[in-house]
Amino acid sequence: MNILQTVYNCSPVWWQNIMCTVAGRKRVKQRYDKDFNKRRAFFRDIGMWPYQKIRAYQLDKLKEMAKHAYENVSYYKSSFDRAGFKPEEVNEFEDWKRIPIITKDDIRAAGKSLIASNYSRKKIISTCTAGTSGIPLTSYHTHESLADVYACFWEYHRPGVEPEDRYATFHGLNLVPARQKAGPYWRINKAMNQRLYSIFHMSEKTIGDYIADLDAYKPAYLAGYSFSLYLLAKLTEESSIVPKWSPKAVFTTSEQLLDVYRDTIERVFRTKVWDAYSQDEICGSISEYECGYYHYDHAYGYMEFDDIETRGDRRIGDIICTGFLNKSWPLLRYKIGDLVEYEPVDTCPGCGRAGPIIHKIHGRLADALVLPSGKYYPYICKILRKMENIREVQLVQKQVDKVIIKYVPTEQFCTAKGERTILEAFENAIDEPIDWSLEKVDEIQKSRSGKNKLVINEIENRPPDLSNQNHP
Ligand SMILES: [Zn+2]
Secondary structure, eight states: HHHHHHHHHHOOOOOHHHHHHHHHHHHHHHHTTTTTHHHHHHHHHHTOOHHHHHHHHHHHHHHHHHHHHHHHHHHHHHHHHTOOGGGGOSSSSSHHTOOOBBHHHHHHHHHGSSTTTSOOGGEEEEEEEETTTTTEEEEEEHHHHHHHHHHIIIIIIIOOOOOOOOEEOOEEEEEEEETOOOOOOEEEEEEEEEEEEEESOTTTTHHHHHHHHHHHHOOOOEEEEHHHHHHHHHHHHHOOOOOOOOEEEEEESSOOOOOHHHHHHHHHHTTTEEEEOOOTOOOEEEEEEETTSEEOOOTTEEEEEEEEEEEEEEEEEEEEEEEEEESSSSOOSSSEEEEEEOOOBOOOOTTOBSSOEEEEOOOOOOOOOOOOSSSOOBBBBHHHHTSSSSSEEEEEEEETTEEEEEEEOOTOOOOHHHHHHHHHHHHOOOSOOOOOEEEEOOOOOOOSOOOOOOOHHHHOSSTTTOOOOOOO
16 A cells, blocks of 8 residues: 555545545646647547548558557567568558557566657656456556547547536545445545545445435536446445436446446436446547447547457457557557457448447456445455566455455565465455455466456355356
């Protein structure tokens, strides 16, 4: 735990609200520069370009990215040379496929050799996020790339609302300390007109407090992790509570939105759910549109789909992204590990945007522990964020109070110290009487779809609708 988090946890609620507002002010400065409206207008315009014009734009961007990566990024200089590939050989989209795929493991191993040498290290901002396996991945970007990302975000991911609107979020931030047993279960960021609700304190006992506060606050929209927003709606419905207000929209992200999640949220909050997909690596973005389909955002990056199955007109493909917005840390042909179900059409018959049509995004499903208090703890990857020298982790929940932490160490792992760190991290994050035990293993078994499964629940009272873990 870093010092700032420790100070935050020990502070009174009013001071925590000030700290949230100060952090919010910093984010506003990072995300919205003086050219925000100009950037946004560009993305609005390009979003409606016809297929051929988009394709020509994308091919030009790919040529530019290949040249830039080869000339300025040592990782790509070696990778292209090994593959016998020259950037000037990109003339058609087919040529692009000669560039070797990069994976999360490659990115971790490459470290800073993926940062472009023509960018000052002082201007590079790093963020550490937990990948789909829960193991951290450091991403690099600049203020400019972030400003572009947020202009895109507002243009494509937030239909019907504006940046100044009052909103409520349900993300995996540790805003309300785990030891806090009574409300308020939210904090306030005045700089962004945002109320941040703790997803770790939601339960049958606390749901009434959450909805009473939302009724009083009346946010224009809710945004957050798909599973958390579903849980909010599900607990509300199960407690026979009817929210007194209705938001303009609910925006889900970060996890696969199952149909049951969408239906429950829309029913309980009497509004429309808009789903979106992107990642901290700033490579690819997919948005849901008024036509009822998803499209990938062509100005954000180029997306290829590596088909693994065909079902009639539809195909299931592995997403491979090349981002256009972040040249300081370019990722070319990045295989993220998520799948889409799509139809390869040039133009969407519903909205006229360039294709393909994407029907479903099969990303990661939230893996939750069920705690002795009856609460769900869905974001194990938040705990794993700071762990070093561990390749993979999987939790096996035998009973509500008994969890085995299986881990695969790297060669640098020091067993005595490392195991103590793992145990302390879990005990500090989840303040409940759980018997944690460790098991060092050589590998973690993957699910049928080849994805990592972070939590195996072997208890009878499993989290709702998480039994449907099978990807196509
Ligand atoms: Zn469409």
